[in-house]
Amino acid sequence: MNVPLLDLTAQYATIRDEIQAAMREVCDTQRFILGATVERFEKASAAYCGAKHAIGMSSGTDALLAALMVAGVGPGDEVIVPPFTFFATAGTVARLEARPVFVDIEPATFNMDVSKLERAITKKTRAIMPVDLFGQPAEMDAIGEIARRNKIPVIEDSAQAIGGTHRGKRVGQMAEMTCLSFFPTKNLGAFGDGGMVVTNDDTLAKSLRMTRVHGAETEYHHSFVGGNFRLDALQAAVLDVKLQHLEKWIEMRRQNVARYNELLAGSGVTTPVELPHNRHTYHQYTIRIPNGRRDPVFEGLKAAGVSSKIYYPICLHQQECFKKFEYGRGDFPVSEKAATEVLSLPMYPELTEEMQRYVAEQIRRLVKG
Ligand SMILES: Cc1ncc(COP(=O)(O)O)c(C=O)c1O
Known part of the structure; x- marks a missing residue:
């Protein structure tokens, strides 16, 4: 018998008509970049996570990068991450010329060992980035408590854990910024790359929206250097259908x-x-x-x-x-x-x-x- 690791065709067969109708709608409008379809999916995602803002991004990696940029991470800074995770968790830190400072994991959950966190904090620590590995939230309450005491923001790498909860709170409510991935194999997967940052903070949300369009609030007026980190309307249409399931x-x-x-x-x-x-x-x-x-x-x-x-x-x-x-x-x-x-x-x-x-x-x- 052949058993694949994952069979996306089995899932697609159950939602084919819904997905095709949603994609057809985008094709008919010919509005592919941001716009109403992305906004609708962002609202639905924020509601699902129980958070105020959800900002669609071009990938989970870009969601992490944008969150780190908004947190002001730059050359010489340190960001605390676990060493047992997908590369992007530390890769995005290094891309900003900051240093990933690793904290080992717990053997049972594969998530960051909170008992080792505080001693890794230095004057240079600009963010703590726990990962909700394999779909299980990290010890977000305990991490948040340490972060608050040390006045350091938490950026949760929840690329694998949308829908997870920790002590009754859903992923998206427990960190300054929570980053999601919609890579096709994820529990909520797009038909290509996609990602999102979820936050309850109005100022961070505004900065994230600007960061994904080259740091501009008004077109062609750039307040800072961002990137092109936008989520496509076609991906948002697919994801909006899938979110309901x-x-x-x-x-x-x-x-x-x-x-x-x-x-x-x-x-x-x-x-x-x-x-x-x-x-x-x-x-x-x-x-x-x-x-x-x-x-x-x-x-x-x-x-x-x-x-x-x-x-x-x-x-x-x-x-x-x-x-x-x-x-x-x-x-x-x-x-x-x-x-x-x-x-x-x-x-x-x-x-x-x-x-x-x-x-x-x-x-x-x-x-x-
Ligand atoms: C823990 C973790 N962080 C970050 C990412 C990056 O997401 P993406 O592949 O959407 O860029 C992934 C997924 O691949 C991941 O599993």
């Missing part, structure tokens, strides 16, 4: 997670942990396979027709391009261990019980060796 899709993922957890119990792998005060959106279902067995299991699954993926094989402090920051092996042992043990299994709302049973059977067989 998002809650149902997250619940379908969660049902699949419950089934995987049952099927894999006692198999020798560690299944994902959802903290009791969180709602995990399970963008990824990431297990741990200890004792050097991860790579053979990955290969064995491939041979059996099951796609799986290693998010992430190399920690950010060990990336070639960050050599200049002079981090080394052993600096963040929890992250480094995770990189050798994690494996993300097929996970999407339409994944069938039969497929899950097959995946679990193969894992049981392969883990034994």
Whole structure:
């Protein structure tokens, strides 16, 4: 049996007519840049997140970059990030000639270890950027408390966790700025690149809107240097349709997670942990396979027709391009261990019980060796 990591065609089949009608509407107006379609999606996203403003951006990466720019991050500044995440979290910091200061993760959730945060803060710290990895919110309450005490803004990298909650608050309400990604494989995925910054702060919202159009409030009058970070109307039209289905899709993922957890119990792998005060959106279902067995299991699954993926094989402090920051092996042992043990299994709302049973059977067989 072939089981893909993700099957976007299965989802598209259920919403094809709605999506095509929404895209046709944009085509008929021939208004592709910002405008009413983007505004409608921004309003719907802000309402969904329970926040005041949502500003559409060209990608999750550009959302992070714009948020860092608006926070005033520049050469010589420091931004605190975890080392076990997608590259963009630290890449955007480095693009602004600031230094990513890494804080190790917790082994159970893969999110920033709050107990190690405060000692990483220096006079140069301009922002704290926790990541809601794999769809589970970071410890935002505790992080917010430390940030407030030190008067540092929090920029939440929630590229993977729209719809997640932490102590009853939804992603988008817990940081000065929350950045989302609509990369096609995300829980809310566009038909290309897209992203968003969510904020409750009127001043930040205004700056973000200006940043995405080269720092201009009025056309051709530039107050500062921004970029072209706009969300396309066609993407907004697609996303607006999909947003209406998002809650149902997250619940379908969660049902699949419950089934995987049952099927894999006692198999020798560690299944994902959802903290009791969180709602995990399970963008990824990431297990741990200890004792050097991860790579053979990955290969064995491939041979059996099951796609799986290693998010992430190399920690950010060990990336070639960050050599200049002079981090080394052993600096963040929890992250480094995770990189050798994690494996993300097929996970999407339409994944069938039969497929899950097959995946679990193969894992049981392969883990034994
Ligand atoms: C944690 C994290 N941060 C940032 C990004 C960047 O988002 P995008 O691919 O939309 O630029 C992603 C997604 O790829 C991500 O997973």
